[in-house]
Amino acid sequence: MTSTLPVLIRERSAAHRGLQIGGIAVLTGLAVYASTLNQFRLGQLTIALLYATAIAGLNLATGYTGQLSIGHSAFFGLGAYTTGILVASHNWNPLLTLIPAAVLCFAVGLVVGLPSLRIRGINLALVTLALGVAFPELIDRFPGLTGGQIGLNISIFQLLPPHWTGISIADRGVYYYWLAAFLLGIVLVLCATLTRSRAGLAMKATRDREVAAAAMGVNLAWTKMAVFGLSGAITGLAGCIFAIYLGSLSADASFTLTLSIVLITGLVIGGVATTLGPVIGGLAVYFVPYWTQNIRQGEASELIFGVILIALMFVMPEGLVGLITRLSRRILRIDPQPPDRPDRPARPARPARPARPTRPGSRPDDIDAAHADEGAKPDSRKTRLSSPDPGTAG
């Protein structure tokens, strides 16, 4: 009995390109459709997309490089406050503030990444926790600069859409939405490109086995620090747009550890070390609590959220995107091709049903599989952040 499923498509073939372009077209269509929603929904969606962007930043450090961060709320806040202070006190063009904010968050990320050279796993998580705890306190400590506990307000007239967009003041939500959507799009493309590059391989190798990575010539110090910097910068950029959208900032309300936990939760719900996981995760962590608020006047909201979280870890630990990828591989499979040697003759198609069924935990039987889309390789979804072996852990 020969089954026609799964359908095999060669990577970088016309069919594969067509699928990719089709996927991007569908996503773009969804984004355009969403922009026609009413202002309230659009505002919610804007925040969810900003969460998604922040989670994509976190994904680089935690998902791909294995550095668990509980301090990313600080980067989000740092970006937001950089924009807020430059616009409110120095009258900058809001969009121009993205540049210094990204540079600042990158620099802070490098500094936070510094301890990761000596401190690993759960200890590093606690160092980033320190950052997350310290940020609101620092904001409150310098009220002259940041507005302190009272908060920082930006005049609405400084945040209006520019004239060339043709968006009226009443519809300004559309402008903020597109800012968030564009930022997310750019970040996703950047992350997808980066994680499929040589640098991405170095990141994953660092995550999976540090010693082996170093032996293969990966510069651990530079990889970890640069990734943390980039990760912080991306999350910071999301914070910038958050400030532009909201117009008023309060560290005690928006940028506490709770935000960090929301971001980590979103990352795990969406799918660790996947390209689209942050998008699903960002939408989920914003909308699930919002919907469950309507049940029993919100009293049970947190309870339901907690139960969902635990259940998710038991039912689909690879996250929604991971689950979808796994299921879709029964129907469609992308056959990986080596990226560097286009002149090499194409390999014969594998039998429709491989001799060794891929299940989580099995080894890729081909070295080229290392270049494959991470969704197609079960091993890369393992996110061991520290050794499970008590002999080395304790």
Added chain:
Amino acid sequence: MQIFLDRLFDGISNGAIYAALALALVMVYRATGTINFAQGEMALFTTYLAWGLTTKHIPVAVCLLAATAAGFVLGAASERFLVRPIEKRSLLATLIVLLGLFSVLNASDGLIWGKGNQSMASLFPNKLSSYVSVFGARLYWANIGVWLLVAAVVAGMFAVFNGTRLGLHMRATANNRESAALTGIPVGRILMLGWGISAAIGAIAGVLFTPLTPDSLGLGEMFPLLIYASAAALFGGLDSPGGAVIAGLIIGIIEVMLPAYVPVIGGQLQEAIAFAAIVLVLLLRPQGLFGTREVERV
């Protein structure tokens, strides 16, 4: 001198509570290799339980015992049914499950006992007049009681760790789970026991800490405590019970003294400074003050 002593007594009381919670965190870390983010919420849940019993005119000592027993069951059940099935997958998955447990416990507190803050009866006399004078400073009996009870718990734990067969099994399991299992130690039961004891210690800490300040039993009470306790556990070395206790005391005292004597810090930066100091220590000694150096086999 008098003000200094007042502050010192406060610092030691807070430090004793941090030490107890840090000890609980270390026990879980040694068993499972993770920080129990729900540790504070387990303690809060059992504290609420004790408070609920005190409102029914049951003696506080009985409530403390009930809370400790409930904590033990809660901790052991969490290990068996939530952590053990998931911990093999990844550290991140375990942390998320614990965050979920955090959410569930906190929300249950609110649903069962209401969201308003409550005052809790103390195990020790805690009237404004029940103190002894030490160089003019007031040392309240409640503080002394907290110190003694925490000291007793810590001493008891060390006696169990170092003097009993059970403690030997626990140390063996923490050291190498596979080897321990091969020598016939019931590793699963030991892990449950470790989590159970750890949550029981947390329950004692919660019941002791809450009466020190009126109106302090609320949904947000334990989270700051957990932060300080994790800082203490990290500072002392995550796998070192003794280190956790010493570091807990140090952090409790520093937290009171720093804002008082270093004006730049003021009332707002105490957590930030405490953490900055700890990060610096970790940079020099990544394993913490008393932790075992991590050796990686290749």
